[in-house]
Amino acid sequence: MKAERSEYRVVIVGAGVIGLYTAHHLARRGAGPILIVDRGFLSSGASGRNGGGVRQQWQTRATIRLARESVAAYRRFARDFGYNPWFRQSGYLFLAEDAAALERLGPVHELVRSEGLSSEWVDAAGVARHVPGIRPGAAVGGTYLGSDGTLYPFPVVWGLHDALRAAGVEILHGIEALGVERDGGRVRALQTSRGRIATPTVVNAAGGWSREFSERCGLAVANRATRHEILATEPLKPFLDPMVVRASDGLYFSQTMRGEIVGGLSPLADPTGSIAMSSSAGFLGRMARALVDLLPGLASVGVLRAWSGLYDDTPDGLPIVGEDPALSGFVHANGFGGHGMMLAPSSTERVARLVLGERIDLDPAEFGPGRFASTGSGRPTEALQLG
Ligand SMILES: Cc1cc2nc3c(=O)[nH]c(=O)nc-3n(C[C@H](O)[C@H](O)[C@H](O)COP(=O)(O)OP(=O)(O)OC[C@H]3O[C@@H](n4cnc5c(N)ncnc54)[C@H](O)[C@@H]3O)c2cc1C
Known part of the structure; x- marks a missing residue:
């Protein structure tokens, strides 16, 4: 397929949740024509x-x-888009395996409460109420927020995709973005595997490949892709409401509406730096041991599927939202690590406003692409890179 026009107001590279949601906010504001290109499939x-x-x-x-x-947006999603992602606000439990881990959760709990959210401290008995079957002694306590939750990602992608099509946004798959054409320090066009597409604005929403695309455009960035594995067990009778996260090894898991336990844990350092989206027996073993250590009753449960995907990580754990300081018209919407699904609805609204030349309420020192050039002392970092 070829683009219908030779020129667009905005071209977005990447039709994942970040690119699609960015286009949605742009289309709602009447900014067009908009094109999204993606070299893969939806x-x-x-x-x-x-x-x-x-x-x-x-x-x-x-x-x-x-x-x-974003939580507010996902609560409305089914009504707004006609696809139900089954956003279930059944809580998130950060559990601490010892006193030191519990202490580290203290400032998070205080900050979350100071924002008006009802984060709760739970003791070991409280953890056991939220996680029936947990091994006694596996946790000394934790923090719980009942309005956190889980959703099915596919209906989010489908809902956005269909709404965008209906709004006249072009979404082309099988087209690779190869670089940009510049006019001085400005973007003039996107170069693709199907030729040149004139545009003053390119949004880099290429997820785990955002660094590759930025480099193709001659831009130095701090993003680094890492491969994360995840699995789903056979369905079990419903017993678990919250998403459970353990800080020590990054173990996280929830039970889906089908009854499967879905989760993963922090990957071991990979000296090859491979970002091939493959699954490994090593992960299956580590994950099984971590889960069964916490929930011994899962020892005989079968694994149905395992897969992997890329986190687009940044050194400070915060996403990158902003125009590149070295190239006007090149807007970053990437670096979402393991949290792009949950931050997509709100952060992309800021991306859209930036594209339209509006002021946004995100501090460039915290979210801008230029922040890594400074020494960084005193800059916020988001160390809660879990679940
Ligand atoms: C195992 C795992 C578990 C996760 N769990 C959670 C979670 O529980 N909650 C949460 O909020 N987030 C989670 N995340 C993170 C979340 O999935 C991502 O942050 C989010 O999906 C990123 O969306 P994106 O649109 O930026 O990237 P993607 O969905 O990766 O989309 C990027 C697109 O860009 C395209 N592309 C790349 N390069 C080019 C190019 N040169 N030309 C054309 N197209 C290109 C790709 O084909 C791809 O379709 C998890 C991620 C993984 C891997």
């Missing part, structure tokens, strides 16, 4: 490979606010 990136966790417990105020807005 949901081929992380947006079709994630755990669907949506939480508002963060250690930076701006991220709590973004997540809170």
